[in-house]
Amino acid sequence: MKFVVRALILTSVLAVAACSNPDRFGDDVYLNGGGAAGVAGSVDDPTSPLYFQQAVGDRIFFAVDQSTLSDAAKLTLDGQAEWLSTNGDFSAIIEGHADEQGTREYNLALGARRANTVQEYLVSRGVSPSRLKVVSYGKERPIEICSVESCYAKNRRAVTVISAGMSS
Amino acid sequence: MMKQFLTLLLAVVALSVPITAQAAPLRIEITEGVIEPLPFAAPDFVPENSAARQLAQDLAQVVADDLAGTGLFRQIPDSAFISQISSFSSPVQFADWKAINAQALITGAVNLESNGRLVVKFRLYDVFAGQELGGGLQFAGTQDGWRRMAHKVADAVYSRITGEGGYFDSRVVYVNETGPKNDRKKRLAIMDYDGANVQYLTDSRSIVLAPRFSPTGDRILYTSYETGFPRIYLLDVASVRRRVLEDQTGTMSFAPRFGPDGQTVVYSVTQGGNTDIYRMDVSTGSAQRLTSAASIETAPSFSPDGSQIVFESDRSGTPQMYIMSATGGEPRRISFGQGRYGTPVWSPRGDLIAFTKQSKGRFHIGVMRTDGSEERLLTASFLDEGPTWSPNGRVIMFTRETQGAGGQASLYSVDISGRNLKRVKTLGGASDPAWSPLQN
Numbered sequence: 001m002k003f004v005v006r007a008l009i010l011t012s013v014l015a016v017a018a019c020s021n022p023d024r025f026g027d028d029v030y031l032n033g034g035g036a037a038g039v040a041g042s043v044d045d046p047t048s049p050l051y052f053q054q055a056v057g058d059r060i061f062f063a064v065d066q067s068t069l070s071d072a073a074k075l076t077l078d079g080q081a082e083w084l085s086t087n088g089d090f091s092a093i094i095e096g097h098a099d100e101q102g103t104r105e106y107n108l109a110l111g112a113r114r115a116n117t118v119q120e121y122l123v124s125r126g127v128s129p130s131r132l133k134v135v136s137y138g139k140e141r142p143i144e145i146c147s148v149e150s151c152y153a154k155n156r157r158a159v160t161v162i163s164a165g166m167s168s
Numbered sequence: 169m170m171k172q173f174l175t176l177l178l179a180v181v182a183l184s185v186p187i188t189a190q191a192a193p194l195r196i197e198i199t200e201g202v203i204e205p206l207p208f209a210a211p212d213f214v215p216e217n218s219a220a221r222q223l224a225q226d227l228a229q230v231v232a233d234d235l236a237g238t239g240l241f242r243q244i245p246d247s248a249f250i251s252q253i254s255s256f257s258s259p260v261q262f263a264d265w266k267a268i269n270a271q272a273l274i275t276g277a278v279n280l281e282s283n284g285r286l287v288v289k290f291r292l293y294d295v296f297a298g299q300e301l302g303g304g305l306q307f308a309g310t311q312d313g314w315r316r317m318a319h320k321v322a323d324a325v326y327s328r329i330t331g332e333g334g335y336f337d338s339r340v341v342y343v344n345e346t347g348p349k350n351d352r353k354k355r356l357a358i359m360d361y362d363g364a365n366v367q368y369l370t371d372s373r374s375i376v377l378a379p380r381f382s383p384t385g386d387r388i389l390y391t392s393y394e395t396g397f398p399r400i401y402l403l404d405v406a407s408v409r410r411r412v413l414e415d416q417t418g419t420m421s422f423a424p425r426f427g428p429d430g431q432t433v434v435y436s437v438t439q440g441g442n443t444d445i446y447r448m449d450v451s452t453g454s455a456q457r458l459t460s461a462a463s464i465e466t467a468p469s470f471s472p473d474g475s476q477i478v479f480e481s482d483r484s485g486t487p488q489m490y491i492m493s494a495t496g497g498e499p500r501r502i503s504f505g506q507g508r509y510g511t512p513v514w515s516p517r518g519d520l521i522a523f524t525k526q527s528k529g530r531f532h533i534g535v536m537r538t539d540g541s542e543e544r545l546l547t548a549s550f551l552d553e554g555p556t557w558s559p560n561g562r563v564i565m566f567t568r569e570t571q572g573a574g575g576q577a578s579l580y581s582v583d584i585s586g587r588n589l590k591r592v593k594t595l596g597g598a599s600d601p602a603w604s605p606l607q608n
Contacts, residue, residue: 067441093396100569103510103524103553104377104600105423106480106487108398109436109443109464112420116441135397136420136438140375145349147550147571 039162047087049162056083060118062156064101067113069121077118080160081125091131094118095159099152100139111136118158194272194294194301196240196330205242206271206329208235211253212246213276213288220280223311227278227288227318233362234322234336238563239588244270256289265295272301274325284310288317292325302328315364316607323606333560336361339604340556340565341379341388344368345577345597354599356390358405361558361603363593369408378423378554378600379403382430385604389413389424389433400424400435402450413450421446427470427494434458434468434477445479447494458496469513470494471538478502478512478521478538489523491538502540511554514538515561516605520584522555522564533566535584546586554599559606565592567599 041048043055052058057080060073069077084092096115098107115134123129144151196206210232213224235241251264256277265273276290287308294301305324307317316337323334344357353372356379359365369388370376377398379390388403395412398420403410414421414435424435427447434447437457443464448455459465463483470477471494478491484501487508492499503509507527514521515535525532525545531552536543551569558564562584568591569577577599579592592601 100551100575101529102508102526103467103480103487105436105467106464106482106510108420108422109438109466112438112443113441113464120441133397133418134441137375140352140354140377142350145573145575147573147575 040164049090049164052080052083052087052090052160052162056080058161059157059159061153062114062158064099064152064156065110067110067117069117074121077121078125081122081127084122084127084131090162090164091133093133093135093161093163094122095141095161096134096136097141097155097157097159098139099155100142100147101152102139104138104140107138108136109138111138114156114158118160122160193297194329205236205240207242207244207269208232208272208274208325209244209249209265209268209270210235210274211249213278213290214253214256216256216277216279216287219282220278220286223280223286223314224276224278227314227321228274228276230315230318230362231274231276231290231322231325234319235325237362237590238326239583240330241272244268256291260293262293262295262298265293270295272325272329274321276321280311286311286314286317288314288321290321290324292328315360319360319362332562333606335558335560335563335603335606337607338559339385339607340579340592340601341369341381341604342579342594342601343376343379343599344372344595345599346372349573349575352597356388356403357595357598358388359594366595369403369405370410378602380425380602381604382426383428383605384430385607387426387430388602389426389435391422391424398422400433413448413453414455423466423468425469428472428474432470432474432494434470436466436468445477456496458492459499467511471514472516472518478514480510480512489521489540502536502538503543504540505543513555513557515557516559517561520561522557524553524555524566533564533582535564544584544586546582546584547580547589552580554601556601556603558603563588565601565603567601569599 039050039053041050043050057076060076094115096111098110119132119134142155144154210228213228215221215224232243236243248268251261253275273293273295279287289306291304292301319336322336326334338361341358343354347353354376355372356369356376358367375393377391379388386405391398392401400413400421401410402413420438422436424433436443437446443466444459445465445468446455446457461483465481468477468479475494476491477494480487481490487510489503489509489512490499490501507525509523509525511524512521520535522535525534530548532545533547533552533555534545550571553567555564555566563581565581567577568580577597579598579601582589
């Protein structure tokens with residue numbers, strides 16, 4: 001019986017050229033995403049971002065798959081617009097979020113719709129668009145982690161995160 | 169002898185003979201709906217020098233695991249063997265293998281040379297026909313590539329018996345997940361299709377999403393929040409160097425996927441709250457908008473010939489799947505069933521679209537023909553999403569996430585027949601798998 005040799009040379013770069021330790025990046029430091037942790041200022045100081053977050057209200061909520069503003073949401077956003085008008089040194093990033101029901105891609109797009117609705121509303125209330133940025137986290141940054149509607153309702157949100165200085 | 173085998177195989181195709189224990193030729197028709205896995209024996213390969221002893225065992229085991237893992241084959245344990253394979257070139261005692269009902273016998277020899285070069289030979293026997301199936305093959309490479317050589321042996325066996333391309337010598341890029349649900353850390357990882365040889369490609373400082381291989385497997389597209397906003401990056405696998413691909417201020421870009429030319433990328437851009445599909449030439453960076461509806465258009469995927477794009481849109485009110493020309497234009501809707509359809513992915517064979525379906529509070533991975541007919545749901549769970557095709561278009565890998573506060577994501581695979589659902593071994597949580605093409 002003849003042995004047919006078909007040689008195939010596999011070079012040493014078979015695998016990803018890297019050391020064998022998969023953990024070559026070392027410890028993880030989580031830097032961005034989700035916002036709102038460690039907000040500056042005192043809640044008693046009406047010019048502080050913490051006051052904005054706690055007293056004015058930094059977030060509004062949406063119905064399933066929706067990006068329209070409820071009356072309660074508009075009330076909160078009116079307060080946000082007023083605060084931003086009074087505190088002209090601050091800018092804001094509006095984060096749109098979705099609950100976990102939905103694909104990753106669709107939820108990214110849905111979160112963007114929600115953030116944009118908030119931006120448009122704030123602009124309509126006199127906030128300069130140059131002070132507002134929008135970002136969507138889709139379903140990547142839930143604040144509530146249970147898998148029932150009570151949690152989902154809190155995750156379908158847009159959060160206005162105050163930052164110092166004008167946005168560039 | 170080769171000609172004889174060809175004749176034999178052609179005869180089988182013509183008759184579509186189902187697999188039975190005796191007398192049937194060594195052949196699996198995957199499309200026939202195999203219920204009874206084909207029993208095979210893969211005795212330890214023969215070490216040709218003492219340095220190769222351990223590798224000879226390990227190689228045979230990886231080959232056996234690959235084959236048994238398909239659900240189409242069943243390994244006969246070594247303890248049942250009547251005779252051993254102590255020499256690669258000696259004649260096989262077919263009667264001894266027939267007696268234990270081994271329909272296929274895989275033998276191999278391993279030589280580890282002093283310079284570190286590893287040489288692996290193998291033969292496949294059709295035991296009941298009493299002859300070899302296909303010629304012997306030899307692979308050579310460095311020792312650290314031994315698993316790939318085993319996968320190549322298994323791919324050859326799989327191909328010869330099923331008539332389909334193999335998929336074992338392939339890799340999967342995915343998102344490694346650690347930490348609780350409300351503070352999840354994500355980073356890109358790459359591994360062999362079976363979970364071996366894991367390496368991380370990014371750190372977990374920024375959220376990373378949905379990596380996708382280039383058609384040659386040497387580059388990866390993914391989405392990262394590195395700048396604070398989702399942007400598409402292109403990463404070179406060998407050097408781990410990356411560059412941002414789409415960088416327009418005030419926009420988000422995500423859901424990238426290569427076209428078959430490895431040059432064109434389709435992706436989504438969100439501007440002013442509206443998400444549409446674009447295509448870009450990665451070498452020139454010139455981009456072209458393909459959709460301009462007020463609805464969400466995302467998750468684009470090229471047909472294998474590059475002429476069409478399947479994508480997801482909620483223009484009808486709910487997310488559904490559409491196909492348009494690769495240069496844009498009026499799309500036609502292909503999903504009409506009850507529920508929401510997303511993340512369509514064109515199969516490498518061109519015949520099917522895999523998708524995520526959401527219906528009555530459950531998620532499914534399914535497939536349908538490109539005209540929307542013959543929809544088949546392969547899985548059901550609290551959350552299944554993001555299918556990716558094996559290189560031969562026979563298996564789908566996807567993300568499954570469990571419910572509740574302790575919810576974790578892991579990778580699963582399932583045959584397009586709906587059989588052989590199983591978890592893919594990963595280190596820690598895992599999501600968003602993308603299967604590479606077969607390696608060269």
